[in-house]
Amino acid sequence: MSLERFINQAVSSWMSNEGPHSEIVLSSRIRLARNLADYKFPSLLQPEKAAELTAKINESMQEKYDLELLTMEKLSTLQKRVLVEKHLISPYLSDASSYGAVLLSDTEDISIMINEEDHIRIQCLSPGLQLKETLKKASEIDDVIEAKLKYAFDEQRGYLTSCPTNVGTGLRASVMIHLPGLVLTQQMNRIIPAINQLGFVVRGIYGEGSEALGNIFQISNQLTLGKSEEDIVEDLLSIVHQIINHEESARESLSNMSSIHLEDKVFRSYGVLTNSRIIESKEAAQCLSDVRLGIDMGYIQNVSRCILNELMILTQPGFLQQYAGGTLRPEERDIRRAALIRERLKLEENC
Amino acid sequence: MKCQRCNERPATLHFTKTINGEKSEIYLCEKCAKEQGEEYMFSYHPDFSIGNLLGGLFNIESPFLSKPAQYPQQHALKCEHCQTTFQEFVNRGKFGCPHCYETFQEQLTPILKRLQNGNNVHKGKIPKRMGGTLHVKKEIEELRVKLQQAIAHEEFESAASIRDQIRSLEKSLLSKGGEL
Ligand SMILES: [Zn+2]
Ligand SMILES: [Zn+2]
Numbered sequence: 143m144s145l146e147r148f149i150n151q152a153v154s155s156w157m158s159n160e161g162p163h164s165e166i167v168l169s170s171r172i173r174l175a176r177n178l179a180d181y182k183f184p185s186l187l188q189p190e191k192a193a194e195l196t197a198k199i200n201e202s203m204q205e206k207y208d209l210e211l212l213t214m215e216k217l218s219t220l221q222k223r224v225l226v227e228k229h230l231i232s233p234y235l236s237d238a239s240s241y242g243a244v245l246l247s248d249t250e251d252i253s254i255m256i257n258e259e260d261h262i263r264i265q266c267l268s269p270g271l272q273l274k275e276t277l278k279k280a281s282e283i284d285d286v287i288e289a290k291l292k293y294a295f296d297e298q299r300g301y302l303t304s305c306p307t308n309v310g311t312g313l314r315a316s317v318m319i320h321l322p323g324l325v326l327t328q329q330m331n332r333i334i335p336a337i338n339q340l341g342f343v344v345r346g347i348y349g350e351g352s353e354a355l356g357n358i359f360q361i362s363n364q365l366t367l368g369k370s371e372e373d374i375v376e377d378l379l380s381i382v383h384q385i386i387n388h389e390e391s392a393r394e395s396l397s398n399m400s401s402i403h404l405e406d407k408v409f410r411s412y413g414v415l416t417n418s419r420i421i422e423s424k425e426a427a428q429c430l431s432d433v434r435l436g437i438d439m440g441y442i443q444n445v446s447r448c449i450l451n452e453l454m455i456l457t458q459p460g461f462l463q464q465y466a467g468g469t470l471r472p473e474e475r476d477i478r479r480a481a482l483i484r485e486r487l488k489l490e491e492n493c
Numbered sequence: 494m495k496c497q498r499c500n501e502r503p504a505t506l507h508f509t510k511t512i513n514g515e516k517s518e519i520y521l522c523e524k525c526a527k528e529q530g531e532e533y534m535f536s537y538h539p540d541f542s543i544g545n546l547l548g549g550l551f552n553i554e555s556p557f558l559s560k561p562a563q564y565p566q567q568h569a570l571k572c573e574h575c576q577t578t579f580q581e582f583v584n585r586g587k588f589g590c591p592h593c594y595e596t597f598q599e600q601l602t603p604i605l606k607r608l609q610n611g612n613n614v615h616k617g618k619i620p621k622r623m624g625g626t627l628h629v630k631k632e633i634e635e636l637r638v639k640l641q642q643a644i645a646h647e648e649f650e651s652a653a654s655i656r657d658q659i660r661s662l663e664k665s666l667l668s669k670g671g672e673l
């Protein structure tokens with residue numbers, strides 16, 4: 143396992159598998175924030191202490207897990223950007239942390255950030271809707287670290303974190319979900335506030351502000367205190383199941399009402415992706431979402447589902463430049479993006 | 494977290510505005526956002542950027558001010574272990590070390606209640622070295638007392654539901670390797 147592979151492969155291998163509800167839920171993620179008792183939080187940590195802490199955490203894991211340690215200071219800006227685009231590290235770890243590091247598993251389903259906002263951020267990822275299974279996996283990692291190192295924990299407040307928005311369980315459970323049906327039928331602005339009412343947050347993953355490029359949303363818990371991990375996950379699961387039902391009925395009614403229009407939209411987008419010579423990320427994202435919907439609805443047969451996830455990541459600026467081997471101007475990126483998408487789709491047709 | 498304008502409904506939207514290069518942020522509910530939102534650049538955001546948020550929390554009178562509230566009276570309050578003062582915590586939105594939680598305990602309770610929807614006590618996992626299933630046992634004890642009271646008052650419906658709660662807690666206790 144080498145740095146090269148983490149950087150060069152757009153698709154983490156856990157992503158190419160499917161999970162429950164994979165036609166709508168792209169992935170599930172669990173993050174646990176932890177800190178060690180006898181160290182200041184990362185923003186005030188001295189360099190030698192930070193190095194000591196990184197070594198200790200790395201050591202605590204190696205007996206049971208096979209993880210690769212990457213330190214931020216040894217990576218180039220572009221390499222870090224690629225890891226961010228793959229959601230393996232946070233923008234904060236990449237740009238703002240001092241002495242930040244990450245432990246990655248071979249399949250990239252485990253990523254443990256060190257000296258991010260907290261000493262330890264355990265992250266586990268799974269395809270489809272698998273929050274309980276993923277929580278179990280993260281909790282096992284947590285147990286392994288805890289057996290060797292002393293956590294900052296208080297009976298009243300729970301796991302102590304550098305920011306009080308994470309204190310308690312330190313848990314952020316989230317799903318990445320593709321909702322073209324709800325967007326097309328204009329139901330998202332009704333659904334988002336309803337979910338917020340329940341203490342959960344919805345946001346677009348790609349794009350700025352309220353945009354959700356590719357109709358891909360992330361839903362996660364906002365509260366970390368006063369509820370057990372199991373209850374937080376249970377509540378999120380029940381919300382996601384309801385959204386899946388809404389999305390399914392939106393797709394059904396779209397196809398009942400105007401199947402030919404939907405089919406037309408899908409194939410136009412497919413045409414754009416297979417023929418463009420210049421394409422902006424926004425247009426690419428919309429077309430990819432349409433094509434993925436077309437695959438889910440059975441209009442398109444010969445293209446694999448993971449194309450949406452894969453090409454959304456692959457066509458981000460960091461990846462495009464990594465492939466090009468240097469910096470690209472925005473227009474050059476759009477040309478590269480178009481070429482890459484055409485190539486990738488041609489590959490699908492041939493197999 | 495509650496809306497910073499009406500202080501009633503949960504805040505669901507995050508706004509940023511920039512005046513003369515000075516950036517300020519506010520968290521609003523859907524309704525207030527509609528009334529106030531036009532002038533703000535709209536963006537929703539999951540991990541609230543807490544620095545300005547805390548500033549806003551203490552600045553209920555004028556949440557639109559971009560400068561965090563000032564706490565001259567808390568100046569003396571300082572974490573012995575990391576030297577972080579309460580004012581610094583408010584400005585940065587981050588603690589300096591785990592001991593800050595004890596030092597600022599009193600000030601923290603209302604903040605946590607705001608941030609965590611009224612909750613300020615941990616109900617989740619406990620490290621094994623801290624006694625693993627301690628809190629579940631505590632909760633079961635409390636429920637047993639309630640159960641006795643309910644039976645004494647002949648409130649059998651609620652007694653039945655308390656008994657169910659106890660059973661499910663006992664089950665989860667056993668599944669976590671604890672003993673009854
Ligand atoms: Zn299900
Ligand atoms: Zn309001």
Ligand SMILES: [Zn+2]
Nearest residue numbers: 572575590593
């Ligand atoms: Zn401190």
